[in-house]
Amino acid sequence: xxxxxxxMLSGGEMLIRAIAEHGTEYVYGYPGGAVLHIYDAIHKQxxxxxxxxxxxxxxxxxxxxxxxxxxxxxxxxxxSGPGATNAVTGIATAFMDSIPMVVITGQVxxxxxxxxxxxxxxxxxxSRPIVKHNMxxxxxxxxxxxxxxxxxxxxxxxxxxxxxxxxxxxxxxxEKFPYVxxxxxxxRSYNPVQKGHTGxxxxxxxxxxxxxxxxxxxxxxxxxxxxxxELTKLARTLGCPVxxxxxxxxxxxxxxxxxxxxxxxHGSYEANQTMHNADVILAVGARFDDRVTNNxxxxxxxxxxxxxxxxxxxxxxxxxxxxxIVGPCKSVLTEMIEIVxxxxxxxxxxxxxxxxxxxxxxRQKHGGRYRKDDxxxxxxxxxxxxxxxxxKGDAFVTSDVGQHQMFAAQYYKFNKPxxxxxxxxxxxxxxxxxxxxxxxxxxxxxxxxxxxxxxSIQMNIQELSTCSQYGLGVKILNLNNxxxxxxxxxxxxxxxxxxSQSYMDSLPDFIALAEAYGHIGIRITKPEELEExxxxxxxxxDRLVFIDVLVEPKEHVYPMQVPMGAxxxxxxxxxxxx
Amino acid sequence: MRRIISVLMExxxxxxxxxxxxxxxxxxxxxxxxxxxxxxxxxxxxxxTTIGEDRVIEQITKQLNKLVEVVKVIDLTEGNHIERxxxxxxxxxxxxxxxxxxxxxxxxxxxxIDVTPSTxxxxxxxxxxxxxxxxxxxxxxxxxxxxxSGVSGIARGExxxxx
Numbered sequence: 139x140x141x142x143x144x145x146m147l148s149g150g151e152m153l154i155r156a157i158a159e160h161g162t163e164y165v166y167g168y169p170g171g172a173v174l175h176i177y178d179a180i181h182k183q184x185x186x187x188x189x190x191x192x193x194x195x196x197x198x199x200x201x202x203x204x205x206x207x208x209x210x211x212x213x214x215x216x217x218s219g220p221g222a223t224n225a226v227t228g229i230a231t232a233f234m235d236s237i238p239m240v241v242i243t244g245q246v247x248x249x250x251x252x253x254x255x256x257x258x259x260x261x262x263x264x265s266r267p268i269v270k271h272n273m274x275x276x277x278x279x280x281x282x283x284x285x286x287x288x289x290x291x292x293x294x295x296x297x298x299x300x301x302x303x304x305x306x307x308x309x310x311x312x313e314k315f316p317y318v319x320x321x322x323x324x325x326r327s328y329n330p331v332q333k334g335h336t337g338x339x340x341x342x343x344x345x346x347x348x349x350x351x352x353x354x355x356x357x358x359x360x361x362x363x364x365x366x367x368e369l370t371k372l373a374r375t376l377g378c379p380v381x382x383x384x385x386x387x388x389x390x391x392x393x394x395x396x397x398x399x400x401x402x403x404h405g406s407y408e409a410n411q412t413m414h415n416a417d418v419i420l421a422v423g424a425r426f427d428d429r430v431t432n433n434x435x436x437x438x439x440x441x442x443x444x445x446x447x448x449x450x451x452x453x454x455x456x457x458x459x460x461x462x463i464v465g466p467c468k469s470v471l472t473e474m475i476e477i478v479x480x481x482x483x484x485x486x487x488x489x490x491x492x493x494x495x496x497x498x499x500x501r502q503k504h505g506g507r508y509r510k511d512d513x514x515x516x517x518x519x520x521x522x523x524x525x526x527x528x529x530k531g532d533a534f535v536t537s538d539v540g541q542h543q544m545f546a547a548q549y550y551k552f553n554k555p556x557x558x559x560x561x562x563x564x565x566x567x568x569x570x571x572x573x574x575x576x577x578x579x580x581x582x583x584x585x586x587x588x589x590x591x592x593x594s595i596q597m598n599i600q601e602l603s604t605c606s607q608y609g610l611g612v613k614i615l616n617l618n619n620x621x622x623x624x625x626x627x628x629x630x631x632x633x634x635x636x637x638s639q640s641y642m643d644s645l646p647d648f649i650a651l652a653e654a655y656g657h658i659g660i661r662i663t664k665p666e667e668l669e670e671x672x673x674x675x676x677x678x679x680d681r682l683v684f685i686d687v688l689v690e691p692k693e694h695v696y697p698m699q700v701p702m703g704a705x706x707x708x709x710x711x712x713x714x715x716x
Numbered sequence: 717m718r719r720i721i722s723v724l725m726e727x728x729x730x731x732x733x734x735x736x737x738x739x740x741x742x743x744x745x746x747x748x749x750x751x752x753x754x755x756x757x758x759x760x761x762x763x764x765t766t767i768g769e770d771r772v773i774e775q776i777t778k779q780l781n782k783l784v785e786v787v788k789v790i791d792l793t794e795g796n797h798i799e800r801x802x803x804x805x806x807x808x809x810x811x812x813x814x815x816x817x818x819x820x821x822x823x824x825x826x827x828x829i830d831v832t833p834s835t836x837x838x839x840x841x842x843x844x845x846x847x848x849x850x851x852x853x854x855x856x857x858x859x860x861x862x863x864x865s866g867v868s869g870i871a872r873g874e875x876x877x878x879x
Contacts, residue, residue, distance in 0.1 A: 262730060267741045271784040274730070291784060326879065327726055327787040451778035454771070 144316035149278035150179035150309035156285035158185035166197035170217025172244025175309035192600040198228020200576030211238035219257030230268040234563025238297035245305040270298030295330025296449040334465025343477040349418035350489035352378040358385030359423015366555040368471035381409040392551030402430040407504035414706035436704035515690040522549035533585040538570035538594030541623035546589040568597030574612040602655040619691040652684035720792040723762040726785040748866035796872040808858035809836040
């Protein structure tokens with residue numbers, strides 16, 4: 139074959155070749171009837187490695203976590219019907235958090251579509267509200283372009299999942315086509331913005347320099363656009379406080395003195411106070427989610443709001459921005475730093491000093507504390523703090539959803555972006571373990587902890603088997619309180635402690651269960667054995683260790699915003715509120 | 717406030733479902749919707765009328781623009797524009813009302829496009845308001861069937877919605 143003659147490949151081979159050509163190393167999936175041609179194509183090559191999960195949801199979370207850790211789209215391959223519907227939760231999870239992902243779903247043969255064929259489901263219709271885009275392949279020769287565009291759409295602009303639905307006959311092994319990977323994927327109907335409006339950026343810089351009580355409120359957009367360095371530089375130049383959203387943790391160093399903690403429903407006292415009393419808020423890659431703003435009518439009444447976001451629809455959706463800037467965080471922040479540095483006017487240092495004095499008072503008053511003395515049992519917060527010490531604050535931490543997620547967000551101080559991996563928008567229980575697996579597979583030298591609870595872990599516990607198969611040495615930190623903790627907390631606060639279905643009896647022996655899969659199990663029951671046993675767990679470098687920690691079931695997550703209140707209306711403990 | 721939003725999008729399977737799905741999913745309201753390919757067969761032009769506060773309308777146009785297959789979106793009601801809708805209405809036309817129906821149709825510059833001894837089918841073109849007014853006026857007769865196309869719109873003057 140000469141260099142100019144394209145190689146003849148089947149649809150299935152073209153699909154895998156195109157995925158490889160994009161630079162993807164792993165595809166996460168599960169075989170089935172409609173994708174068997176594709177699986178055969180996988181078998182015949184060695185560029186793309188396939189990871190076999192035990193449930194398709196796990197495949198999506200693995201791909202998702204890879205994307206969260208790297209910024210590159212993760213790739214999922216599932217069959218039609220139940221394979222596709224099992225992937226739905228994971229697709230929705232990625233969509234809500236703007237995570238790039240390419241999901242290849244098999245489909246029944248073209249001529250059977252619409253006839254209620256075996257394992258047929260309308261994946262285009264089902265996935266439409268939870269994808270950035272989806273496409274159905276009608277001609278096998280379109281496969282390379284479909285793949286190239288899927289990656290382009292998933293990774294550019296505001297990232298998100300893209301579903302490519304491929305009828306089985308499109309991948310037939312005996313029909314060959316000249317394979318060319320498209321270089322140009324441009325589309326006349328899709329042109330994500332590349333740069334912010336300079337006039338608006340100048341206006342924003344002016345407002346920030348004139349501020350007396352400024353704060354930067356940074357979200358997941360900073361992480362997905364790799365703009366943490368620029369954000370940190372701007373914050374240093376201005377000398378102002380910074381708060382991160384749940385999705386933004388690590389965008390600004392968690393141990394920095396300018397960091398006031400996470401904001402929102404379970405944000406720190408000082409972060410919510412600082413927001414509420416600010417005169418200028420610079421929102422970067424954040425979307426004024428209801429779990430942040432509390433009652434929008436009472437939201438930060440005296441603040442001029444500057445909002446940088448790649449997605450115009452995120453601006454003024456819930457809270458009106460005074461100075462909107464549509465553009466990628468990184469390039470807008472770079473331009474803003476330059477303008478601020480060159481500006482003749484400087485921020486009023488005296489006003490800023492007073493502002494910091496006030497913030498420090500808030501910190502003194504209620505900052506980052508929990509009562510250690512009201513229980514003999516281990517506090518979940520102290521377990522997270524111990525894990526932070528043991529891993530020197532440098533691990534990848536994934537979480538499931540509930541109290542343990544909030545404790546991890548509050549007490550594991552992330553100094554780097556892309557290290558905190560959790561389902562923020564959709565709040566998907568069952569996310570943590572497969573997410574940890576996705577990270578560990580791609581970063582085998584790094585410590586990866588899955589912070590979970592006995593409720594969440596059981597939603598994808600079958601993946602302990604996948605971990606055995608691929609030797610994924612993640613550390614599962616199970617904060618076991620015997621309750622669905624967050625549900626219980628709400629029932630304590632709003633339903634006079636009627637624990638309707640929030641108690642889990644007949645829990646398995648997690649140690650025995652881990653061992654049954656060939657892993658190591660360690661149980662921690664007493665505060666005095668915490669450090670030693672955690673150290674032991676982390677000493678098993680390449681092994682999965684299931685650390686079952688029995689923690690105080692009565693513990694609540696505080697602060698907690700008072701429903702329908704302002705940002706700074708908070709319950710601070712079971713007996714105190716602001 | 718009532719708005720007429722025009723959307724230029726790829727003439728591809730599923731594109732319309734994305735638009736209607738968006739409205740259903742986000743709780744926006746659609747008063748009318750009409751869609752057909754343009755002179756360029758690869759493009760469809762969709763016109764929809766909706767009612768909402770400015771804030772909601774802003775979200776609608778932004779969300780429409782986010783759809784990958786949407787090329788351009790304009791809110792025609794922001795500037796001078798022409799709107800038209802076509803209606804066909806079948807009425808019972810017997811006895812004394814037969815003449816009255818004909819007269820009313822003439823006043824509205826409607827055309828009778830189908831006749832039987834007992835019915836008239838009238839075609840009427842105009843703004844949505846005009847068509848609604850005609851339905852009220854023609855109520856002297858028994859209305860048997862009404863079919864309206866939904867609003868189409870175009871900006872006045874040099875302004876266009878094209879590639």
